[in-house]
Amino acid sequence: MLKNVKLISFLVVCSLWSMPKAAQAQALVPHTLQLDTGKLEKQGLSLAQEAAQLGQFQQFELALPRAKLASQLAPQNDKVWFLLGGLHLQTKKFDEAIAALKKAQSLNPKNPDVFFAIGSANFQQQKYPAAIASYQAGLKLKPNDPEGLFDLGNAYYMTGRLPDAIAQYQKAVSHDQKFWPAINNTGLIQYEQGDIPSAIKQWQTAVSLDKQAAEPLLALAVALYTKGDRQQGLAMGEAAIRIDQRYADLDFLKQNLWGERLLSDTKKFLELPRIQAALQQKESPLNPSQPPAQ
Numbered sequence: 001m002l003k004n005v006k007l008i009s010f011l012v013v014c015s016l017w018s019m020p021k022a023a024q025a026q027a028l029v030p031h032t033l034q035l036d037t038g039k040l041e042k043q044g045l046s047l048a049q050e051a052a053q054l055g056q057f058q059q060f061e062l063a064l065p066r067a068k069l070a071s072q073l074a075p076q077n078d079k080v081w082f083l084l085g086g087l088h089l090q091t092k093k094f095d096e097a098i099a100a101l102k103k104a105q106s107l108n109p110k111n112p113d114v115f116f117a118i119g120s121a122n123f124q125q126q127k128y129p130a131a132i133a134s135y136q137a138g139l140k141l142k143p144n145d146p147e148g149l150f151d152l153g154n155a156y157y158m159t160g161r162l163p164d165a166i167a168q169y170q171k172a173v174s175h176d177q178k179f180w181p182a183i184n185n186t187g188l189i190q191y192e193q194g195d196i197p198s199a200i201k202q203w204q205t206a207v208s209l210d211k212q213a214a215e216p217l218l219a220l221a222v223a224l225y226t227k228g229d230r231q232q233g234l235a236m237g238e239a240a241i242r243i244d245q246r247y248a249d250l251d252f253l254k255q256n257l258w259g260e261r262l263l264s265d266t267k268k269f270l271e272l273p274r275i276q277a278a279l280q281q282k283e284s285p286l287n288p289s290q291p292p293a294q
Contacts, residue, residue, distance in 0.1 A: 044073025078107035112142035146176040180206040192259035214244035238278045
């Protein structure tokens with residue numbers, strides 16, 4: 001699994017919302033050329049609030065212009081720049097994202113979430129050494145952050161440092177025992193290393209923590225079917241597809257860090273008639289050629 005960076009942390013949103021509301025626009029007074037920077041900043045923060053709310057609903061095209069204007073009206077507010085960087089990151093505009101995040105970092109070098117966001121921008125560009133450096137810097141400020149540890153583990157994974165990756169996943173779980181993505185990814189590595197029983201245990205644990213987590217459920221289904229537990233594997237595979245059909249796409253799985261061994265076994269699994277039937281049923285829940293059941 002590859003978790004996306006959070007658009008805005010809860011604390012950022014709350015801190016923006018706690019700012020005073022923007023003052024109502026005043027009539028222009030003749031011969032007055034001075035600008036009230038305080039009012040401009042409040043208006044900028046109000047726009048940032050709107051952008052944050054729009055971003056939470058993935059209305060990025062509407063959110064970005066507001067965030068850009070907010071950064072001009074409140075140029076010394078690191079949270080506004082962090083918001084702008086996060087929005088750029090969500091829209092895959094990595095250069096713009098890093099520029100805004102670097103500005104936020106210059107204004108507040110003690111915010112670990114900025115380092116984590118820069119790491120995500122580098123990770124998504126496959127600049128893994130730079131991502132590792134950013135994640136490590138963020139973890140110096142917030143050493144017990146499960147998501148930061150998980151992201152660092154993923155960067156180690158992509159550079160082939162598998163023991164280091166597992167160590168970071170284990171640290172993430174030690175700080176949040178219900179953080180199943182780290183458990184899931186430990187299973188991904190173990191499967192590639194040929195330790196199928198250990199991988200199965202990891203995925204069983206992940207599924208027990210979140211019954212609606214399609215990824216570990218499908219991985220578990222493939223592993224069980226491949227080792228001979230065919231009926232159980234097929235039933236779990238059908239259940240995973242019902243939860244989220246994206247996991248029936250090998251490209252999507254590869255993006256989520258599934259390795260070659262597991263992808264090969266999954267390809268065979270997805271081609272099974274029963275799984276194909278489940279996929280077709282998911283795509284067309286109502287078949288017009290069939291009469292309704294009586």
